[in-house]
Amino acid sequence: MYKNSILKPCGRLHQSPVGNRKEGRALNTNAPGSRKRGRPPRLSREQIVEAAYRIVRDEGAENLTMRRLSRVLGSTPMALYHHVRDKDELLTLVLEHVAQDLPRPPLPDNPRERIIVVCELMHRAFVDNPWVVPVVARGELVGLSAVWMTEEIIGALIDSGLGREQAFWTHQTIWYYTAGQTLHTPPREPSQDTGERAPHYPKVAATEPSPTAFPHLAKVAGDSRQLEAQYSYRLGLTHILDGALPPGSALR
Template identity: 25%
Template sequence: MSDASTSPRPARGRPPRLDQARTIDTALALLDDSGLDALTMRRLADAMGVQAGALYRYFRTKDDLLAAMAERMMADVRVPAGAVDWSGRLSGLARALRQALLAHRDGARVFAGTHSTGPGTLGFAEACVGVLRDAGFGDADAARAMMAVVHFTVGHTLEEQAALRPDGGFPADPEVLREAVTAGGYPHLTAALPTLAEPDYAPHFEFGLALLVTGLAARVSPS
């Protein structure tokens, strides 16, 4: 047991300097401020006012921290209400996932590959698989369809966030693309340039999501 004379307690009424929830919130704040590449365990410890080794009480590795951050983002996903048919409910879930990832800088990079098993992540997957099973998909197809929707959404959002500057602008100059396409003699790309240079990714997402859901609808067995 620690000696009280050498281990001062936090002031009464003040939250402890380090706890898991506050550490995750601070990590997300640092992520929003500087991006994933600048988020290190040492910088997080400095922001919490502790030694870096203290973080390992809750997170053995940075991957463990990223999984906890992904789970915290998933806690903000809400199953949409109002859609009557399964395709509308599934599309609403995909949109909700995209918005949760877009809510944080590099959110899709944090989420990708973390494989969280927390209630937020599992609750989202449960909702997706439930919608698909209710629609008539078998168990295996429902699982694969859920993964296809998640992978499309995360991959699209990765590209979307990679194109965004921290201030919300876009680093790519459409004129650079326009000059390269027209100078190179690409008539089909020239015809498609207005869409290719469009900085709003929402229509691109909706188009791809509609294709995916339409393909799933063609596959599902009749009830």
């Protein structure tokens, strides 16, 4: 009795509309519009790196996580770990992705000129990819295809007469200057109320609390905006080199 009860449902359940609907769905799995479940599409390392690059470019490296990236790719975090070990390895791959597209033009023979050309290339790369600065500032991650810039700068500093330690330290000074220029906050927009910009800080300092409180700032208060506009990355780099390089190595 029990055997027949298991193999053959009673008449009421067999005729149930719910049972018919289940049966109908089972027989209609190939109907148009039905979706088959399966594994997500297979990923390549190139797809992962490109998607990660778009995230750090648009949102910053701090917003790159395996979970965030997996959502963008329609995959799972575990699937990503088949291609990259962790976030640091992923960032290294993204840095290399950017570094491979950087230009590498012929360089001048003169060491000082060579430093300036390479540093301006580095500055341009940072301006185009500002998210790179805080990542490489850690000193642990790097795109190897961009390391030639460091090699050229240190080599040119040594060719200019600096010792090994001085060349390395001067390169560090140049790097931090370049990074700071990249992250420099642009001047405020004109006031929406009056259409004029607020007074520049030297002018404010020269008049408050008294005109004699900051006499040197008072000397530049009148045209400090114009002086600021004339300042450039190359001018600041020239000041660094003038102070760091031995006499006689200046660009003529």
